[in-house]
Amino acid sequence: MSTLPDPSAGAEVKAADRAHVFHSWSAQGLIDPPAVAGAEGAYFWDYDGNRYLDFSSQLVNTNIGHQHPKVVAAIQEQAGRLCTIAPGFAVDVRSEAARLVAGRTPGDLDKIFFTNGGAEAVENAVRMARLHTGRPKLLSAYRSYHGATAAAINLTGDPRRWPSDTASAGVVHFWGPYLYRSPFHATSEEEECARALAHLEDTIVFEGPGTIAAIILESVVGTAGILVPPAGYLAGVRELCDRHGIVFILDEVMSGFGRTGRWFAADHFGVTPDLLTFAKGVNSGYVPLGGVAISAEIAATFDRHPYPGGLTYSGHPLACASAVATIDAMAEEGIVENADRLGEHVLGPGLRALAERHRSVGEVRGMGVFWALELVKDRTTREPLVPYNAAGEAAAPMNAFAAACKKSGLWPFVNMNRTHVVPPCTLTEDEAREGLAILDEALTVADTHTV
Numbered sequence: 001m002s003t004l005p006d007p008s009a010g011a012e013v014k015a016a017d018r019a020h021v022f023h024s025w026s027a028q029g030l031i032d033p034p035a036v037a038g039a040e041g042a043y044f045w046d047y048d049g050n051r052y053l054d055f056s057s058q059l060v061n062t063n064i065g066h067q068h069p070k071v072v073a074a075i076q077e078q079a080g081r082l083c084t085i086a087p088g089f090a091v092d093v094r095s096e097a098a099r100l101v102a103g104r105t106p107g108d109l110d111k112i113f114f115t116n117g118g119a120e121a122v123e124n125a126v127r128m129a130r131l132h133t134g135r136p137k138l139l140s141a142y143r144s145y146h147g148a149t150a151a152a153i154n155l156t157g158d159p160r161r162w163p164s165d166t167a168s169a170g171v172v173h174f175w176g177p178y179l180y181r182s183p184f185h186a187t188s189e190e191e192e193c194a195r196a197l198a199h200l201e202d203t204i205v206f207e208g209p210g211t212i213a214a215i216i217l218e219s220v221v222g223t224a225g226i227l228v229p230p231a232g233y234l235a236g237v238r239e240l241c242d243r244h245g246i247v248f249i250l251d252e253v254m255s256g257f258g259r260t261g262r263w264f265a266a267d268h269f270g271v272t273p274d275l276l277t278f279a280k281g282v283n284s285g286y287v288p289l290g291g292v293a294i295s296a297e298i299a300a301t302f303d304r305h306p307y308p309g310g311l312t313y314s315g316h317p318l319a320c321a322s323a324v325a326t327i328d329a330m331a332e333e334g335i336v337e338n339a340d341r342l343g344e345h346v347l348g349p350g351l352r353a354l355a356e357r358h359r360s361v362g363e364v365r366g367m368g369v370f371w372a373l374e375l376v377k378d379r380t381t382r383e384p385l386v387p388y389n390a391a392g393e394a395a396a397p398m399n400a401f402a403a404a405c406k407k408s409g410l411w412p413f414v415n416m417n418r419t420h421v422v423p424p425c426t427l428t429e430d431e432a433r434e435g436l437a438i439l440d441e442a443l444t445v446a447d448t449h450t451v
Contacts, residue, residue, distance in 0.1 A: 010035040010047025025160070039066035042424050042431050052406065055423045055435050056413035060222065060254050061280035064326055064335060065424040071286055074325030078318055087314040097320035100327045101282065101293060104263040107272030109293035114315035118253030118279035119147025121290040124309050125275045126151050128294065129214035129247035132301045137207060139215045141176035143224040146216065146251055155216060158224050159389045174203045176217065177230050180363045180374065181382065193230040201240055209244035219265035222254035226365055226372035226420055234271040247298070248273045253290065257281030258330055258425040261340030261368030274298055283326045289319035339425035343368040346429050347421060350436040360385060360446035371421040378451050384417035385449060397449035404442035410435055
């Protein structure tokens with residue numbers, strides 16, 4: 001793919017986009033989407049010759065980077081052999097993708113229901129939980145994102161839920177652990193864990209345990225802040241679910257497949273859920289794919305009773321071929337181990353060093369290639385650099401920080417008062433240091449908005 005600048009071609013692409021494409025999460029008349037000409041590895045570039053180090057992994061999904069040759073070749077080979085077939089048939093590549101995923105999930109999550117993405121995975125997981133238990137309610141955390149379809153958006157805790165939430169979806173939200181801004185006035189990880197579990201138990205008791213089908217949590221909260229749970233929290237939730245006959249769902253759509261330096265983030269905590277949702281990193285988003293990994297007990301519910309759900313493209317051959325190639329490449333090339341090593345030896349130390357130099361950095365947290373810098377106006381009061389769900393002029397300090405990153409050739413992932421450091425798992429140490437240097441420079445802009 002050519003990397004030579006071609007502004008006229010870029011202008012044509014942008015004009016066609018503005019004429020016909022309706023973009024997600026956007027006021028259509030207020031956006032100016034960059035026209036992308038190509039991508040490779042940890043970089044992508046536009047038609048004007050600007051090249052960006054992708055510290056967003058697009059939507060935190062290109063875990064093996066852009067245009068991995070083994071995955072591209074696998075898609076091409078599968079297209080030449082069998083482009084599509086209905087979900088009701090047994091197909092070699094679908095079976096192999098399921099086997100490879102099941103071989104890496106924790107515990108007995110050995111049955112795989114394929115979807116087209118993460119939101120559909122969540123939709124089907126909660127449907128399974130409700131049918132398995134015969135109960136209606138679902139519990140999820142306020143600081144969460146689970147997708148934008150009907151049930152998933154109601155499970156979501158962040159403000160994107162608000163326009164679609166009619167309070168009729170059977171969802172109850174609760175506070176998860178977040179020591180830096182503890183809703184429980186905790187002063188240590190141990191206190192935060194104990195008080196968050198007590199709060200969740202109270203919520204269960206007052207909602208009625210016999211009415212609750214499932215509790216769903218992101219193993220490590222993603223878009224809402226890269227919130228790593230304190231030691232013992234997920235195990236405590238597992239115990240509460242077991243005690244009350246509640247299905248425990250872990251959402252690993254963002255945190256799975258190497259992102260945290262393990263195949264799944266749950267592996268850090270020694271916890272096995274009843275259902276596990278995945279997407280994104282399973283094939284780095286090269287072809288739409290997601291799924292639900294199902295425990296033996298829940299799978300048995302549907303041995304003699306049909307599961308009332310399905311998708312035309314469930315287990316699509318091209319998507320499954322890309323998943324097989326992705327998982328094989330990750331194993332052969334040590335990509336998960338690379339993410340773990342980068343987090344421990346380069347990104348973690350490097351980001352903590354930035355926090356020492358910049359008064360706008362309130363907290364650094366994360367693991368693997370899954371990090372966040374929480375930016376603040378005042379380190380003492382911990383006032384966020386911009387207000388919660390800020391827009392327009394109120395969001396100007398974060399917008400200025402993001403613009404500084406892009407001007408220097410780094411594409412950031414910015415959400416509210418945070419910048420998330422979520423590059424591909426294939427990032428090299430030199431690329432990591434390049435990104436850290438750009439962040440260092442851009443944070444001087446954020447510093448100007450502090451007190």
